[in-house]
Every structure is written in structure tokens, then in C-alpha cells.
Amino acid sequence: MAKILVPYYSSYGHIYKMALAVAEGAKSVDGCEVKVVKIPEFEVTKQFMSQQEAYVKAQEQQEDIPEATTEDLEWADGIIWGIPTRYGMMPAQMKQFLDSAGGLWAKGALEGKATAVFSSTATIHGGQESTAITTFVPLMHFGMIFVGLPYGENQEMNTSDSIGGSPYSASTIAGSDGSLQPQDAELKMASRLGARVAKVSSALKGKL
Numbered sequence: 481m482a483k484i485l486v487p488y489y490s491s492y493g494h495i496y497k498m499a500l501a502v503a504e505g506a507k508s509v510d511g512c513e514v515k516v517v518k519i520p521e522f523e524v525t526k527q528f529m530s531q532q533e534a535y536v537k538a539q540e541q542q543e544d545i546p547e548a549t550t551e552d553l554e555w556a557d558g559i560i561w562g563i564p565t566r567y568g569m570m571p572a573q574m575k576q577f578l579d580s581a582g583g584l585w586a587k588g589a590l591e592g593k594a595t596a597v598f599s600s601t602a603t604i605h606g607g608q609e610s611t612a613i614t615t616f617v618p619l620m621h622f623g624m625i626f627v628g629l630p631y632g633e634n635q636e637m638n639t640s641d642s643i644g645g646s647p648y649s650a651s652t653i654a655g656s657d658g659s660l661q662p663q664d665a666e667l668k669m670a671s672r673l674g675a676r677v678a679k680v681s682s683a684l685k686g687k688l
């Protein structure tokens with residue numbers, strides 16, 4: 481059955497927690513194999529963030545997660561990216577990783593694979609939707625098939641409460657000081673996104 485990769489980048493742990501929920505959802509689909517990997521950090525970022533307690537603590541939590549490689553992308557039948565918002569779009573670390581996969585683009589290695597995004601912002605209007613939509617652009621260049629988060633199975637989205645979740649991606653709100661944690665409703669939507677990509681990947685496998 482389908483092999484699902486969950487590559488994510490997380491400075492303060494919010495996206496890491498969402499990644500674990502996404503992986504649980506994908507694992508719930510019969511026969512799916514799931515791998516969670518972290519996007520490599522920049523050396524310069526490690527250095528300037530080493531004084532920030534919240535960053536250091538969150539990185540320690542993620543010590544056992546292997547770093548993503550372009551071979552992982554080839555291995556997977558479906559890929560679900562965890563992306564904290566930076567100025568309304570993906571962080572440079574994520575873009576660098578996508579740029580390093582140019583060889584896969586050249587041979588069409590990711591064409592026809594299902595893909596989706598989950599994100600996190602400090603504030604409710606800080607760019608969750610723009611992060612998912614702008615990430616769609618490079619993923620389309622790779623020829624991937626974008627999977628959204630439908631209202632039908634995510635009633636939590638029909639709310640005016642301060643929670644993440646949109647038709648474009650599962651998401652969470654970390655708070656301006658990072659003190660909020662992913663809420664149950666957000667984790668449920670993340671898990672359903674994992675399951676949805678796993679089902680789509682299984683259905684597509686070998687067909688495109």
C-alpha cells in the first residue's frame with residue numbers, strides 16, 4: 481500500500497505536534513507506511529537561536545526525528561509538508577530543501593504523487609491560507625496532486641472561534657508569544673488530512 485512521508489520544519493514545536501497527528505491519521509489507513517522527517521536546519525539559525533530557551537527545548541524534543549533527504553521524497557507515494565508561516569509563506573529552510581530537489585524535478589520523480597500542507601501562524605490572520613496557497617506553486621512544478629481539507633469531514637472549520645483549519649490546509653495558531661498549543665479540533669483536522677492523503681495516495685499508486 482502507500483508510503484507516506486511527513487517532512488516538517490518546526491522552531492518551537494507547534495508544527496512538530498501537528499506532524500505527529502498527521503502521521504497518526506495516515507497510519508490509520510490500512511497498510512500505509514508512514515515516515516516523519518524534519519527539514520534540515522541552517523547552521524546560522526542554530527547559532528543565533530541557541531540563546532532562545534523555547535527553541536532549544538523544542539529542538540531537544542525532536543532529536544530522534546531523522547533529517548529529510550531527497551531520497552525520502554522519491555521513496556514516498558504521498559507527501560504532507562509541515563510549514564510554519566514566515567512573512568505569509570514558507571520558511572527559507574523549506575525553500576532551500578525544495579531547491580535541493582531540482583534533480584527530482586528534472587526527471588519528473590514526484591509527478592503524480594499526492595501532496596498536502598499543514599501550517600502554523602502566530603496570529604489568526606497571519607497567513608495560514610497564503611502559506612498553503614503559495615506552497616502549492618512549487619509543488620505544482622513538481623507535478624504533484626494537491627489534496628485539500630474538505631468542509632464535509634471537518635465540521636470544526638465552520639466556526640468563528642480562534643482555531644486553525646481551512647479548505648487549503650490543516651493549521652494551528654501558536655499565539656504571538658508561541659504560548660498556545662495545538663487544540664483538539666486542530667489536531668483532529670491534521671489527523672484527517674493525514675488519512676485523506678494516505679487514501680488518495682493508495683488510490684493513485686501505479687495509476688499515473
Ligand SMILES: Cc1cc2nc3c(=O)[nH]c(=O)nc-3n(C[C@H](O)[C@H](O)[C@H](O)COP(=O)(O)O)c2cc1C
Nearest residue numbers: 490491492493494495566567568600601602603606
Ligand atoms: C521570521 C519569522 C516570521 C514570521 N512570520 C509570521 C507571519 O507572517 N505570520 C504569523 O502569523 N506568524 C509569523 N511568525 C510566527 C511563526 O509562524 C510561529 O512562530 C510558528 O508558526 C510556530 O510554529 P513552530 O512552533 O512549529 O515553529 C513568524 C516567525 C518568524 C521567526
